[in-house]
Amino acid sequence: MTGKPLTVADYPLAENRPDVVETKAGxxxxxxxxxxxxxxxxSLEDLRITDRALRQQxxxxxxAGRPTLAANFERGAELVDVPQDVIMRIYELLRPGRASxxxxxxxxARELRETYGAEGVAAFIEExxxxxxxxxxxxxxx
Amino acid sequence: xxxxxxxxPNRWKRFSDWDExxxxxxxxxxxxxxxxxSAFKSPFDPKPGLSLGDGVVxxxxxxxxxxxxxxxxxxxxxHLDPEIxxxxxxxxxxxxxxxxxxxxxxxxxxxxxxxxxxxxxxADVVSHLSSLEIAFAYSKMRARQTPGNQAHVTNAxxxxxxxxxxxxxxxxxxxxxxxxxxxxxxxxxxxAVACAVGAAVGRWGALFQCSSEExxxxxxxxxxxxxxxxxxxxxxxxKSFIDGDDTPWxxxxxxAAYASRGIKMRCTSGAGSxxxxxxxxxxxxLYLEARCLCxxxxxxxQGTQNGGIDxxxxxxxxxxxxxxxxxxNLIAVWLDLECASGNDARATxxxxxxxxxxxPYLIAGSDLICSGFGSIxxxxxxxxxxxxxGEELEDYLVLQRDFEADGGLTPVGETRVMExxxxxVDAISAVLEELRLAKPTADMKLSVVxxxxxxxxxxxxxxxxxxxxxxxxxxxITVIDVIKALAARGFTEEAENLLKLVRLRVSGDYLxxxxxxxxxxxxxxxxxxxxxxxxxxxxxxxxxxxxxxVAIRDVLTRQEVxxxxxxxxxxxxxxxxxxxTGPAAATHNPKEVxxxxxxxxxxxxxxxxAGHPLSAILRVLIGGITEGGCTARVVRMRHTxxxxxxxxxxxRLAGSGxxxxxxxxxxxxIHQKDRLPHNNLELFSNSPxxxxxxxxRMGLNAAAYALGEMPEPVIVPTRGEAMGSRYHARVSxxxxxxxxxxxxxxxxxxxxxxxxxxxx
Numbered sequence: 001m002t003g004k005p006l007t008v009a010d011y012p013l014a015e016n017r018p019d020v021v022e023t024k025a026g027x028x029x030x031x032x033x034x035x036x037x038x039x040x041x042x043s044l045e046d047l048r049i050t051d052r053a054l055r056q057q058x059x060x061x062x063x064a065g066r067p068t069l070a071a072n073f074e075r076g077a078e079l080v081d082v083p084q085d086v087i088m089r090i091y092e093l094l095r096p097g098r099a100s101x102x103x104x105x106x107x108x109a110r111e112l113r114e115t116y117g118a119e120g121v122a123a124f125i126e127e128x129x130x131x132x133x134x135x136x137x138x139x140x141x142x
Numbered sequence: 143x144x145x146x147x148x149x150x151p152n153r154w155k156r157f158s159d160w161d162e163x164x165x166x167x168x169x170x171x172x173x174x175x176x177x178x179x180s181a182f183k184s185p186f187d188p189k190p191g192l193s194l195g196d197g198v199v200x201x202x203x204x205x206x207x208x209x210x211x212x213x214x215x216x217x218x219x220x221h222l223d224p225e226i227x228x229x230x231x232x233x234x235x236x237x238x239x240x241x242x243x244x245x246x247x248x249x250x251x252x253x254x255x256x257x258x259x260x261x262x263x264x265a266d267v268v269s270h271l272s273s274l275e276i277a278f279a280y281s282k283m284r285a286r287q288t289p290g291n292q293a294h295v296t297n298a299x300x301x302x303x304x305x306x307x308x309x310x311x312x313x314x315x316x317x318x319x320x321x322x323x324x325x326x327x328x329x330x331x332x333x334a335v336a337c338a339v340g341a342a343v344g345r346w347g348a349l350f351q352c353s354s355e356e357x358x359x360x361x362x363x364x365x366x367x368x369x370x371x372x373x374x375x376x377x378x379x380x381k382s383f384i385d386g387d388d389t390p391w392x393x394x395x396x397x398a399a400y401a402s403r404g405i406k407m408r409c410t411s412g413a414g415s416x417x418x419x420x421x422x423x424x425x426x427x428l429y430l431e432a433r434c435l436c437x438x439x440x441x442x443x444q445g446t447q448n449g450g451i452d453x454x455x456x457x458x459x460x461x462x463x464x465x466x467x468x469x470x471n472l473i474a475v476w477l478d479l480e481c482a483s484g485n486d487a488r489a490t491x492x493x494x495x496x497x498x499x500x501x502p503y504l505i506a507g508s509d510l511i512c513s514g515f516g517s518i519x520x521x522x523x524x525x526x527x528x529x530x531x532g533e534e535l536e537d538y539l540v541l542q543r544d545f546e547a548d549g550g551l552t553p554v555g556e557t558r559v560m561e562x563x564x565x566x567v568d569a570i571s572a573v574l575e576e577l578r579l580a581k582p583t584a585d586m587k588l589s590v591v592x593x594x595x596x597x598x599x600x601x602x603x604x605x606x607x608x609x610x611x612x613x614x615x616x617x618x619i620t621v622i623d624v625i626k627a628l629a630a631r632g633f634t635e636e637a638e639n640l641l642k643l644v645r646l647r648v649s650g651d652y653l654x655x656x657x658x659x660x661x662x663x664x665x666x667x668x669x670x671x672x673x674x675x676x677x678x679x680x681x682x683x684x685x686x687x688x689x690x691x692v693a694i695r696d697v698l699t700r701q702e703v704x705x706x707x708x709x710x711x712x713x714x715x716x717x718x719x720x721x722x723t724g725p726a727a728a729t730h731n732p733k734e735v736x737x738x739x740x741x742x743x744x745x746x747x748x749x750x751x752a753g754h755p756l757s758a759i760l761r762v763l764i765g766g767i768t769e770g771g772c773t774a775r776v777v778r779m780r781h782t783x784x785x786x787x788x789x790x791x792x793x794r795l796a797g798s799g800x801x802x803x804x805x806x807x808x809x810x811x812i813h814q815k816d817r818l819p820h821n822n823l824e825l826f827s828n829s830p831x832x833x834x835x836x837x838x839r840m841g842l843n844a845a846a847y848a849l850g851e852m853p854e855p856v857i858v859p860t861r862g863e864a865m866g867s868r869y870h871a872r873v874s875x876x877x878x879x880x881x882x883x884x885x886x887x888x889x890x891x892x893x894x895x896x897x898x899x900x901x902x
Contacts, residue, residue, distance in 0.1 A: 012651035012664040021649045032645050034638050037625050044366060044620050046648075049404030053650045064668050065253070066478060066655060068220060072394070072442025073653070076401025084364060087399050088357050094392035096384045121398065128391035131215050135380070137389065 414453020449484025750808025766841020
């Protein structure tokens, strides 16, 4: 992110700062029109949030005094490019008793870090791996 | 046994009456903290406490770090702000409680303190507040200034046509969010498409969710059909959490996943869930809930669906249960979370308890007062009946009007609703046809448009719906395909509306706390923060919004009353003529009873409130007097329209000293000339239930009094109808017509009454 962090006054970005809002392919909000959809210039991909937008929203949350919400947006930003099936697989692994050992969670964290650069989420999963061990969540569930 | 013991009753029958009331279908539970049945305080609740070493938590609420369960770890690590905690924890709870209801202490100050408080501390503070104080503090502390509401839109057949029509109806009523779910899990895709299309009819901006299995729900969101999720449940004990098949980390990961897909999300928690799941750890409901709420803030979700939710019914079985639900909602907003404040699962069969439950929220306001309100009929609610449902929706609209409180809804006229329902059914039908999913018949469509509920529809079979839903999934149909289908079939406005909703994801503005869309703009706690600091601040109804709220249907006006009376006039003119013959004087005929009629009687007003023609009433009064052996004389009073004075004046003119006073609305009295004005002989005060035969007997009794007899008084039986609510608006308007015609000192007028033709 360049320049000063966004503030509450910039919000909502779509109304007050459309200049900083764009899709992954570089389209502006004004490009996302019904005509665009009908002529296939706008796809579902253009209707996805970007990591940049999430980090912008995190700046606004921070400015509004909501650091935990900002942290969630930061984690979300890291997951934007993680494919759906990977997300669902790791979510499943985080549920109690799914991982049979700490190593499985650590491997998932590594995958997120190395393949997707999701450093914060990886650390978050490593933290879970420790806590699960201490609380005996690796036991087999029926 | 003796006759005496046999005859002795063993029960006051009032208890039998009470047994029959809906209230007694509710079952109440004894307070029993060890069994988890304690709202605010359990002897097993920890004392608030926190020790920090070098800014790191060493113990929290009496538990040392080494003994922390997952929830403690998560709260200590992500919720507690070590910069604030020492100050916040050191403040006496009572003092903080007073700050919560002190309008001079800004919300921001209190939110900051909450971020340094442990669950036990938060619970301890709010437990000092009465229900009224909780409601007031809630109003001050909720995050977004403008209140809103959420609807359930579901039906028992998972019928997409009805889903679309009902979604459009809910949107027209002003709901900010629509939540659907299905009877059969595989129908989720069909439900999602139908609701998304229906919610795009009329206006854009109602956020929409389809509650289903976590992975499925995220997929539906990814396909662009839904814009928020709220069924990410958290629990206050570790064992409940694990039984709920999650951990704080798995749920927090899911929260981040939703954010990464640009979908608004809130968690769900509520008192009683741990109790229902059998792992309450003997803690009070409020303490467990405080843990859930700290956890949610720690996870970084923007908001919570909170206030019992599925556990509301069991919470309401314990003493203080409803107060507890309010208290947990207060903790939620105090922590600065958006609060979809429950008032959903129907916690009682008693309509009085329903009304009492909703009132504090209605007048305090809430981000989403219900989560949600059953906009459909009870039996169509696939979440189970809500606190308020399609059946009672108008009651809620009237409560808004009564209290001049914005409950988030707006009355909609019958014509408009039919237009929107037709449009929605046509739009979803066009999509189903265009995407070769189904071909709804004209009969199916018509039945749905008019149907109040699915019992009345002739529509798709369960199998048809499953096939539609599976085809949407199998063919990977997305919101783009639906937008194109709408546009291809001429539903341009709906296509635009749906696109605008999905486009919200690009900037992510609606992911911020308490975000809803109003008039095409994002309104959230960021740009519409609650700034309540006493009268004149915070949310106030604008004149425009007030006009919307008060505009319920079928409101009486003076014009309407006059129109109805005028319509009655021609019939009466053919039945009776009143000919004034000059000033009325007293006579000495001891058998004469005078009937004093009111100023507008038969001139501007022609029927009693019960709907009896005045000619018929006058005919039987005279008939009764005559039959009773006296003669009747009719006099029109012009100095008064009051029943007592009409009667007393008539009595003073009568040779017998007995008079009848009658107003055009049918209120009548028998009076005697020497009595005080309001101490009459007999009175018919409930004119709406007074029958013609009663007036006949009044005439007979008046004659009997004139002859010095003591007749059995005529009693008009009442069954306790709320006469005032049913009739007083009309009566006041009618009576004003009478009083307008009076003038001080105007003399009574002798009237020659001629009955024309047959009786009415």
